[in-house]
Amino acid sequence: MLPVSNRGGEAASFMDAWFTATSATCVTGLVTHDTYTFWSEFGQVVILILIQIGGIGFMTIAISALTLTRRKIGLSERMLMQESVAAPQIGGIVRMSKFVLSGTFFFEGVGAVLLACYFVPRLGLGKGLYYAVFHSISAFCNAGIDLMGYYSPSSSLITAGDSYLVGLTIAGLIIIGGIGFLVWEDLKKWKWHIRSYKLHTKMVLFATAILIVGGTLLIFVFEWGKPSMEGKNLGQQILCAFFQAVTPRTAGFNTIDLNMLTDSSQALMISLMFIGGSPGSTAGGIKTTTMLILVLTIWTELRKRKDLELFRRRVESEAIRHACCLMMFYGLLSIGSSMIISTIENLGMKQTLFETVSALCTVGLSLGITPGLGTVSQIILILLMFIGRVGGITILIAFTNRISMIPSKLPVEKVSVG
Amino acid sequence: MLPVSNRGGEAASFMDAWFTATSATCVTGLVTHDTYTFWSEFGQVVILILIQIGGIGFMTIAISALTLTRRKIGLSERMLMQESVAAPQIGGIVRMSKFVLSGTFFFEGVGAVLLACYFVPRLGLGKGLYYAVFHSISAFCNAGIDLMGYYSPSSSLITAGDSYLVGLTIAGLIIIGGIGFLVWEDLKKWKWHIRSYKLHTKMVLFATAILIVGGTLLIFVFEWGKPSMEGKNLGQQILCAFFQAVTPRTAGFNTIDLNMLTDSSQALMISLMFIGGSPGSTAGGIKTTTMLILVLTIWTELRKRKDLELFRRRVESEAIRHACCLMMFYGLLSIGSSMIISTIENLGMKQTLFETVSALCTVGLSLGITPGLGTVSQIILILLMFIGRVGGITILIAFTNRISMIPSKLPVEKVSVG
Ligand SMILES: [K+]
Ligand SMILES: [K+]
Numbered sequence: 001m002l003p004v005s006n007r008g009g010e011a012a013s014f015m016d017a018w019f020t021a022t023s024a025t026c027v028t029g030l031v032t033h034d035t036y037t038f039w040s041e042f043g044q045v046v047i048l049i050l051i052q053i054g055g056i057g058f059m060t061i062a063i064s065a066l067t068l069t070r071r072k073i074g075l076s077e078r079m080l081m082q083e084s085v086a087a088p089q090i091g092g093i094v095r096m097s098k099f100v101l102s103g104t105f106f107f108e109g110v111g112a113v114l115l116a117c118y119f120v121p122r123l124g125l126g127k128g129l130y131y132a133v134f135h136s137i138s139a140f141c142n143a144g145i146d147l148m149g150y151y152s153p154s155s156s157l158i159t160a161g162d163s164y165l166v167g168l169t170i171a172g173l174i175i176i177g178g179i180g181f182l183v184w185e186d187l188k189k190w191k192w193h194i195r196s197y198k199l200h201t202k203m204v205l206f207a208t209a210i211l212i213v214g215g216t217l218l219i220f221v222f223e224w225g226k227p228s229m230e231g232k233n234l235g236q237q238i239l240c241a242f243f244q245a246v247t248p249r250t251a252g253f254n255t256i257d258l259n260m261l262t263d264s265s266q267a268l269m270i271s272l273m274f275i276g277g278s279p280g281s282t283a284g285g286i287k288t289t290t291m292l293i294l295v296l297t298i299w300t301e302l303r304k305r306k307d308l309e310l311f312r313r314r315v316e317s318e319a320i321r322h323a324c325c326l327m328m329f330y331g332l333l334s335i336g337s338s339m340i341i342s343t344i345e346n347l348g349m350k351q352t353l354f355e356t357v358s359a360l361c362t363v364g365l366s367l368g369i370t371p372g373l374g375t376v377s378q379i380i381l382i383l384l385m386f387i388g389r390v391g392g393i394t395i396l397i398a399f400t401n402r403i404s405m406i407p408s409k410l411p412v413e414k415v416s417v418g
Numbered sequence: 419m420l421p422v423s424n425r426g427g428e429a430a431s432f433m434d435a436w437f438t439a440t441s442a443t444c445v446t447g448l449v450t451h452d453t454y455t456f457w458s459e460f461g462q463v464v465i466l467i468l469i470q471i472g473g474i475g476f477m478t479i480a481i482s483a484l485t486l487t488r489r490k491i492g493l494s495e496r497m498l499m500q501e502s503v504a505a506p507q508i509g510g511i512v513r514m515s516k517f518v519l520s521g522t523f524f525f526e527g528v529g530a531v532l533l534a535c536y537f538v539p540r541l542g543l544g545k546g547l548y549y550a551v552f553h554s555i556s557a558f559c560n561a562g563i564d565l566m567g568y569y570s571p572s573s574s575l576i577t578a579g580d581s582y583l584v585g586l587t588i589a590g591l592i593i594i595g596g597i598g599f600l601v602w603e604d605l606k607k608w609k610w611h612i613r614s615y616k617l618h619t620k621m622v623l624f625a626t627a628i629l630i631v632g633g634t635l636l637i638f639v640f641e642w643g644k645p646s647m648e649g650k651n652l653g654q655q656i657l658c659a660f661f662q663a664v665t666p667r668t669a670g671f672n673t674i675d676l677n678m679l680t681d682s683s684q685a686l687m688i689s690l691m692f693i694g695g696s697p698g699s700t701a702g703g704i705k706t707t708t709m710l711i712l713v714l715t716i717w718t719e720l721r722k723r724k725d726l727e728l729f730r731r732r733v734e735s736e737a738i739r740h741a742c743c744l745m746m747f748y749g750l751l752s753i754g755s756s757m758i759i760s761t762i763e764n765l766g767m768k769q770t771l772f773e774t775v776s777a778l779c780t781v782g783l784s785l786g787i788t789p790g791l792g793t794v795s796q797i798i799l800i801l802l803m804f805i806g807r808v809g810g811i812t813i814l815i816a817f818t819n820r821i822s823m824i825p826s827k828l829p830v831e832k833v834s835v836g
Contacts, residue, residue: 294742325719338685
């Protein structure tokens, strides 16, 4: 980033610029410096544009640009596009990218109007609108980068934490952004005909509902009567628990000091960050559908069924292996890298695991250790953000693209498991 | 347990007796009171017998008793026996239980002789032999209950931590006990003809070797120059790292104060405890074979193969689902219960997670919080020990034994994973 991006007028260090650009493009939201106090307005707008580009995806924009110039889209470009939004068919990609773009701007617009009701009276018309647009985009793209350093540095949305308007609007934008384009399309097409939904849509909605309701309840119980909830009335406590249950998947705003939460809540937030959003969205993590498949393997064993069944559909055994692979990949990466950072920086595993999961799942929540990390640790976090954004599976596929699928002919041998 | 079991002469509380009996029978090794200072010699012998019974399994002893009285063994009893040692064929069960018993006593005898060389010069002939036998059985059965409270309460093997003889003997007993009967049989049958080993044997030996070497290396690096290693020479540091890498799977002795270890080492030990030993052994955890299958799913995806392959054999897709189910079951149980205990007792998640994984995987290592826990938390730990010993899968199977396997005829629908 250029010197003009920096508030002090001097050029930001290369590491700071690289870290922030990666964080914005990968819509993670981990920052080495408070966005408001460190970067100038120009720098902030650059960050905002990076978020928007990162959020709706390089591919969507590229395809849209191609559509506007009326060039023909080749099959390989369509394939690439398909991978980035995880669509099951190749057809209709161009139509869908238009749909994605219009949906994005529509929801961001609505969010900005609602947020403006909060910011304009407090910051005046110009600055208020700027804040409303910035935070609406940042929430919808699940970036979680904020400008609230105006009130107090690195405070995220704590200042506005007790406002129902801000809390519910931001949470709504996060949820809509996080369920993914494929679900929007299905909902728009079938409206309330729930039976006609795709299996994917049903799984996403089911898992999202459980995670939000369960997460809110658990955080509420864990924090009941604890210092983090001091001075809040019952409604504000519920709002606070709700917001903290929504934000780990995978926005990265917080309306409460995360260091004040109990260990149980922090562990729950790590789990929620790990799960993340839904395929075909701006969110990261192993994804809700993956989690649902993994949990359902227990249910399948319980029922002694041969196949995993859900909503009267059978899930392929390949999907189980994919899910398993993703979880192991994410799990080993986050635990391994947090061990490395913990050893290098002499920090507790809780903090470093929170930070690495946050980076890998592009969440951006932090227990506050990121600004103080050394270069090696920051590079590890950058790599994690990048891996998390591009997606574990995509990397694995790219890695071995030239090898064709070889059917195995080896004899089976039984193995004892457990 | 009777009043005579207790050193003070008064009856131990019901909770203490229940907890200790469960811990001994399930060969876990978590204790509410230091074994030496709290229980009388009579109580200690009861505990030792419970360990031995628990260790080689109710089933093995029952079947052996039946064999000795020359009664015919029914198919259902053979089936039960088979489940408890995870043998792939029903035939030869009786022969094998004899083999298991003789093997157990042989190794315990050798271990006791070696340990006697350490204990007899220090404690006199009678007490020295008693200590040698007690710790040999406790190590081989992966119980991890010790009598070293004679030196200082709840110190496990820290006093003898710098002795190569004790360290290597105990570690050897733990490893042999933990690789399981099935592997012994294969090794005895084929000696050095590695190619003729069963896939199971190869997987167990491979995974065990990696976990021991990798674990030792990592703990050595994590603790390099840290307070835990103060005053030890290089050999003792390696011995110490080696012992702490072996013991979480799933013995539960420690030769170093676990609270002094770095967070990274503690996290690594939680992971090792979670993995545990091998099927058909006295060890708990999700088992080495399960872990190997889970990690290999990543490798399979990388190679774009349709099936998981290993040592030129194909692993059934059912085994992957089983492995996945086990991991999710153990993971959800240990994280969930540690959140509950953390909330009830106001303790950090690190301590409670260490304790619940230790209980569920019947390890018995502790960061020292077990004696101070309330009744509810202790009952949770008891349940975890029991579930962990009987084995997640066995419980699941027992739960639905009457439902026959129903082949699914539902249509497949593709789902996006990740
Ligand atoms: K984010
Ligand atoms: K044990």
